[in-house]
Amino acid sequence: MTDDAASETGEAHIDDSVLDRTADRFDVDAGTIADALVVLHADLIGRHSAFETDHEYATVDDTRAYRVPESTWDDLREEFDFEDRVGDAVEFAHTEQAKLVFAEAHDADERFEEDDRGVVAGIDTAEDF
Incomplete structure (x- = not known):
């Protein structure tokens, strides 16, 4: 994750530049x-083991990004009862941040495909071992 994490979204491991683009777009x-x-994010940090089992992931600094199918976001939207535009924005922000993490952590051939979605969550030191 780059150093431009906003104080509001740094806790959610989303760069402020991603937040700004997302707000403008939606x-x-x-x-x-x-x-x-x-x-x-408060909920996602408890789901690392499930995501790691089922999805490809990359880690940069203290942020882990997962490449997930659209159905994962369908489930998250339903679970958190996001309004349509807010749900679209949250999904977009996560996917954009995940793309950045994958790009920093992997070769170019590991980048996201058009239909891929992303989920990002912070990791603590214990999860690094």
């Missing part, structure tokens, strides 16, 4: 997106 207030990202 015409949703950045604060609303940041709040949704933080709430979602």
Whole structure:
């Protein structure tokens, strides 16, 4: 993750540049997106083992990114009851951040395909072992 993580979204492991692009693209207030990202992140940090079992992942610094199918986001949207535009924005932000992590961690042939989605979550030191 780059050093431009906003204080609002740094906790959710989303760069502020990704947040800004997302807010502009979906015409949703950045604060609303940041709040949704933080709430979602609090739950995602407990799902690493399930995601690692089922999905390809990359880790850069203290951020782990997973390449997931669209159905994963369908489930997350339903579980967290995101409004349509907010859900679209949160999914986009996660996917964009995951692409950045994969690009930094892997060769060019490991990049996301058009239909791939991403999920990012912070990791703590114990999970690195």
